[in-house]
Amino acid sequence: MEQQSLFRNPPFIFLFIGSFLAIIGYSMFFMTTTWFVISELGSASLLGIILIAITVPRILMMAFGGVLADKFKKTTIMFSTSLIQGVLLVILFLMNNANQLTFVYLIILGFFFGTLDAFSGPAGTSLIPKIVQKNQIKQANAVIQGLGQIGFVIGPIISGTVMEFAGVTTGYLVSAIIVLLSAFFMFPPFLKEGPVDNTIQQTPLKDLIEGFSYVKASKFLITGILILITLNFFAFGAISIAIPILVETYGGTPINLSYIDAALGVGMLVSTAIIAMIKIRRRGLTSIAGLIATLIVAIAFSQIPNLYILTALAFFIGFTMTFVSIPFFASAQEDTDPRIMGRVMSIVFLAMNGFDPLAYASVTLLVSRGFDIQLVILSFSIVGLIIALAILWRGKTFRNYKSNY
Numbered sequence: 591m592e593q594q595s596l597f598r599n600p601p602f603i604f605l606f607i608g609s610f611l612a613i614i615g616y617s618m619f620f621m622t623t624t625w626f627v628i629s630e631l632g633s634a635s636l637l638g639i640i641l642i643a644i645t646v647p648r649i650l651m652m653a654f655g656g657v658l659a660d661k662f663k664k665t666t667i668m669f670s671t672s673l674i675q676g677v678l679l680v681i682l683f684l685m686n687n688a689n690q691l692t693f694v695y696l697i698i699l700g701f702f703f704g705t706l707d708a709f710s711g712p713a714g715t716s717l718i719p720k721i722v723q724k725n726q727i728k729q730a731n732a733v734i735q736g737l738g739q740i741g742f743v744i745g746p747i748i749s750g751t752v753m754e755f756a757g758v759t760t761g762y763l764v765s766a767i768i769v770l771l772s773a774f775f776m777f778p779p780f781l782k783e784g785p786v787d788n789t790i791q792q793t794p795l796k797d798l799i800e801g802f803s804y805v806k807a808s809k810f811l812i813t814g815i816l817i818l819i820t821l822n823f824f825a826f827g828a829i830s831i832a833i834p835i836l837v838e839t840y841g842g843t844p845i846n847l848s849y850i851d852a853a854l855g856v857g858m859l860v861s862t863a864i865i866a867m868i869k870i871r872r873r874g875l876t877s878i879a880g881l882i883a884t885l886i887v888a889i890a891f892s893q894i895p896n897l898y899i900l901t902a903l904a905f906f907i908g909f910t911m912t913f914v915s916i917p918f919f920a921s922a923q924e925d926t927d928p929r930i931m932g933r934v935m936s937i938v939f940l941a942m943n944g945f946d947p948l949a950y951a952s953v954t955l956l957v958s959r960g961f962d963i964q965l966v967i968l969s970f971s972i973v974g975l976i977i978a979l980a981i982l983w984r985g986k987t988f989r990n991y992k993s994n995y
């Protein structure tokens with residue numbers, strides 16, 4: 591592959607456009623569903639159940655999704671999952687339009703939507719090293735994640751605006767159109783993926799065991815995964831479910847919810863742009879510092895009863911979070927055997943997203959038992975900060991890791 595600019599690389603362009611649209615559609619689906627449960631069903635505990643139904647399949651199927659990503663064309667997996675997710679959103683639109691969308695139907699459709707995410711995430715992440723040069727991997731991750739953060743900004747704004755003026759039903763329709771459009775850009779001939787690297791014939795169980803064994807043998811990967819678990823359970827997962835509860839508690843509307851979600855995305859976008867422009871050699875130390883900073887801001891977030899100040903703090907949470915994930919992602923992709931990339935990325939994705947439902951369940955359980963939501967966030971953040979400081983102290987291999995790119 592000749593050295594060329596990422597933006598003169600057609601497969602990469604199609605990948606980031608498709609990923610960008612998929613993020614917009616997903617964030618719209620997530621916010622529309624969140625507001626539907628809070629406003630129409632009127633229960634924070636039901637919100638937790640719905641979000642668990644969406645995210646638990648990612649835990650159950652993520653590792654298997656990595657096996658598929660190593661065995662089959664990643665582009666086929668991404669195209670198929672986006673197409674089916676678009677169809678599911680059309681079904682949600684039709685059911686809500688007919689006033690038939692109940693709690694049970696929402697759980698079932700959300701379950702299938704989350705299951706598909708378990709396949710698309712590892713496939714998309716493990717595709718990057720196949721379509722860009724090795725010394726462009728960090729920049730490629732920054733571009734795609736940066737566009738993803740723009741998607742997380744645009745999605746809530748579109749969703750909040752649509753729901754404010756046209757209702758939840760139209761919100762589902764618009765998200766369906768956007769996700770189906772993302773499937774178009776992920777059409778396999780556009781991405782021109784090379785041959786499958788994994789040519790060893792063995793059972794899926796042995797493939798799975800091989801992936802876990804590879805990760806277990808790497809202190810760098812193990813520590814990075816622990817950092818992602820801490821970030822997503824004690825900070826991002828807990829705050830994600832707290833935000834709509836806080837908006838409802840303080841008399842906010844869908845627009846307020848979209849402002850906070852958008853601020854989170856803008857913070858991620860700004861830090862992603864910085865990461866794309868500078869070289870970061872001490873990536874392990876950068877990830878740990880980002881985790882500590884995120885948890886400190888989360889502690890401040892837990893103490894503020896004002897939606898406007900919470901919006902500003904959401905920006906700083908998003909800003910610091912990106913310094914945790916992108917340096918680790920890039921280094922993991924640079925150093926991992928391409929033959930096993932999908933399985934390693936699936937385990938990383940599992941750590942990054944799989945613990946969200948546990949955070950949702952824990953927070954909603956505590957709130958339903960009468961604990962103040964901001965006290966819950968404070969407790970989570972303090973525990974997470976203690977873990978982060980322990981990693982800084984004990985994680986010598988990760989802390990001293992330096993990249994060659």
